[in-house]
Amino acid sequence: MSMMTALTRDCHSTLPPSSPSSPCRPLKLEFLYSTKAETRDDEEQVRREVSVSEILFLDRLLAMASSPPGRNDDDSDDARPYDLRLQLFLTGPDARDLKLGSGFPAATHPRRISTADVLSAVGEDADGRGEVAAYVCGPPRMTDEMVGFLKGLKGVRAEWVLCEKWW
Numbered sequence: 001m002s003m004m005t006a007l008t009r010d011c012h013s014t015l016p017p018s019s020p021s022s023p024c025r026p027l028k029l030e031f032l033y034s035t036k037a038e039t040r041d042d043e044e045q046v047r048r049e050v051s052v053s054e055i056l057f058l059d060r061l062l063a064m065a066s067s068p069p070g071r072n073d074d075d076s077d078d079a080r081p082y083d084l085r086l087q088l089f090l091t092g093p094d095a096r097d098l099k100l101g102s103g104f105p106a107a108t109h110p111r112r113i114s115t116a117d118v119l120s121a122v123g124e125d126a127d128g129r130g131e132v133a134a135y136v137c138g139p140p141r142m143t144d145e146m147v148g149f150l151k152g153l154k155g156v157r158a159e160w161v162l163c164e165k166w167w
Contacts, residue, residue: 001057004031004064027082030121032115033061034089034138037098050090051101061086062103067143087121113142115149120154122141136163 037050052058065084087107090098095110122132134156136146143163151158 004029004061020107029082029084030062031084031086032089032113032117032121033057033086034091036092037090037095038092049099049101050054052103055088055090058088060132062105070084087117089117113146115146118146119153122150122153126153126155130157132156133160134162136161140165140167 002159013032035055037055039068061108065086078109085107087109088105089112091110091112098110100108123129124153132155134150136150138146147161147163150156150161
């Protein structure tokens with residue numbers, strides 16, 4: 001979450017202009033977020049509705065994605081100098097049967113993130129991947145697999161595929 005906060009807060013100072021009339025091009029962010037969702041009440045073992053507030057960081061991510069993208073010199077306080085597309089992946093034994101409360105992203109999936117999802121996020125066209133920077137954080141096996149996959153994609157700069165490893 002700290003990396004996402006830094007990107008959305010500081011992106012206007014790190015990107016070159018897209019044209020003379022624009023001091024900064026909007027940063028395109030694809031955020032694929034996976035987490036386990038508990039779907040049963042432990043005492044009664046009955047399915048219950050999952051709320052946005054139960055998913056760690058989801059409130060903050062939704063707030064980051066809620067205002068319209070714009071340039072950093074826009075007069076509007078609501079405009080943001082990035083374009084954030086949030087995809088939520090909910091896992092767990094009952095993920096396919098989740099009852100979601102209101103406010104979840106339109107792109108909410110009851111499964112793990114796949115390499116096909118990552119490929120879609122970085123772009124199908126290898127020529128367009130030269131400016132892709134990827135940040136991977138998660139369990140050791142998933143992190144290693146996704147970092148290896150990204151570094152193996154044609155057009156992706158291996159030095160721009162970063163991860164957090166605490167193990």
